[in-house]
Amino acid sequence: MSQNILLLGASVFFYAWADWRFLALLVVSTLLNFFLGLKIHESEEDRKRSVFLYLGLIFNVGLLLYFKYFNFFYEGFFELLSAFGNTSEYSALRILLPLGISFFTFQTLGYLIDVFNEEIEPSKNLLDFSIFVTFFPKILSGPIERAAAFIPQLQEKRSFSYPVFVDGLRQILWGLFAKIVIAENCATVANLIYNNYENEPGSALILGTFFYAIQLYADFSGYSNMAIGVSKLFGIQLMRNFSTPFFSTNISDFWRKWHISLTTWMMDYVFTPLSFTWRRWQKRGLILSIITTFVLVGFWHGANWTFVVYGFLHGIYFIPLVYSGKMNTSEIVAIGKWLPSIKELLKMLSLFVLIMLTDVFFRASNVGTAFEYLKKIFSKSLFDFPTSLLNGTVLFTTLLIALYVCIEWINREKKHDFEISKYNIYIRWFSYIFIFILILFFGRSAETFIYFQF
Incomplete structure (x- = not known):
């Protein structure tokens, strides 16, 4: 119990x-979700159980709608009125976004539904x-944990394990490298261009x-590795x-490996009920379920139409897989091999692009800025030489990315991206020192x- 009191105190x-x-x-x-969970379980009548569940859904979804999305709908309402000639002035409300609200509300929502x-x-x-x-390791940016996997760990006395402790430190080191070396150097270039x-x-x-795609991945996976590593301590x-989502060969495989905790949450609590409801429409119902789910995945990220379009496009990308019957295929590329086949490489590259x-x-x-940006990419200037980017920072950042990708490729079959416990002690310590030097000098x-903004 003293261990758990310490954890709660540290988290608060x-x-x-x-x-x-x-x-x-x-x-x-x-407190509210704790007592609602008890009430749902204790109630013998289905009607009462449903009432307590709906109270939880209204409260948790209401938190998200107010703090995260109120201004989005508020501004949209006045824009709609202006389209019909109403010229009333309005100003957005200054609503602060609580840190981690998207993560802890999804956890409690999933908990109540499971109960x-x-x-x-x-x-x-x-x-x-x-x-x-x-x-505290997960409240700000996940992973979005399930009570069935997390709470039982708190009910057992946790003893010190040297291998687990060292592996946690290893993941923290790799996450720190991904964030302040890879993500931040990529951000320097990406921000300059955008x-x-x-x-x-x-x-x-x-x-x-x-550079932005790599930044986004290194930033978030870096945080996740650090959170998981700290938790192991x-x-x-x-x-x-x-x-290693960028080694995927189709969009379904990608989403099984990218933001796994959010994807599985959406699949269990949104996609599965929708696909069951619309099953009479067969493949069209399945496609509609997927698109709806991914629109919500996009909207979960923020109150902006850009995220809605982002989610909608990812849902659209599933359509060929649905009609080809390959939506559920998922595998590690080139298992037991040093290099992928030409076919695998082309699939990975095309999906990455x-x-x-x-x-x-x-x-x-x-959305307008996004389309302008894409329109310019697909203009004749795509074939112009980018002289403004021919500098040491860009070239060195590219080398760092190459190193990052190579290490992830080597460990793609392991439990995490820097799982090197099977190597001999000299290789391990050389790797630690080398990564630490890169962090020290190039972070x-x-x-x-x-x-954090989500």
Whole structure:
């Protein structure tokens, strides 16, 4: 119990340190969802169980709608009125976004639904449930944990394990390298291009999309690795959130390996009910379920039409897989081999380019800017030489990316991207020192992570 009290104290302190203004909201959310879970389980009548579930859904979804999406719908309403001649003036409300709200509300939503469906029993220990909601490594940017996997770990005494502790440190080191060396160096180049895209040729813009795609992946997977690594130091295993997604050969495989905790949550609680409801429409119903799910995946990221378009496009990319019957195929590329086949390589590259171009919507401030950016990429200037990018920073960042990709390729069959425990001690220590030197000399300061805004 003392271990759990320490974890809860550390988690509350961490969240208060990050933003104390919403600590009361986190406490209220934790208490309400805890008691609703008990009420759903204790109620014998289906009607009462449904009432308590709907109260939880209204509360949790209501938090998201108010804090994250109110201004989006508010502004949209007045824009719609203006289209019909209403010229009333309005101004957006200044609503602060609580840190981690998208993550902890999804966790509690999933918890209540699982209790309602009798897939798990509710936690009867407020201390355990509070840690499930507030556990500091994951509360700001995930992974989005399931109660069935997380809470049982709190109910057992956790003993020190040297291999697990070292593996946690290893993941922290790799996550730190991904964030401040790869992501931040890529950001330097990508920001320069995106902020001045009107004056750059298409060849520079395509490079900007490349560096941003790598930045986005390194930033978020870096955080996930650090969160998982820190959690291991406390004897708690979080779910893997990224599994070398850029080595995927189709879009379905990509989403099984990218932001895994969000994808599986959406598949279980959105896609599965929708596909069951629309099953009479066969493949058309399946496609509609997929597109709806991914529109919500996109919208989950933020109150902007760019994210809606981002999710919609990813849903559209599934259509060929649905009609070819290959939607459920997933495999590790070139298992047991050093190099992929030409066919595998072409599939990986073509998928990466597709995702890279779609990320323009993720990065752009609005849909119009995204289309302007893409339009310029596919202009004649795509074949111009990007002289503005011919400098040491860009070339060296490219070399760092190559190293990053090579290490991830070598470890693509392992439990995480820097799982080198099977190598001899000299290789391991050389790897640690080498990565540490790169962090020390080539790391850039970073104020925050991209996914903190979600």
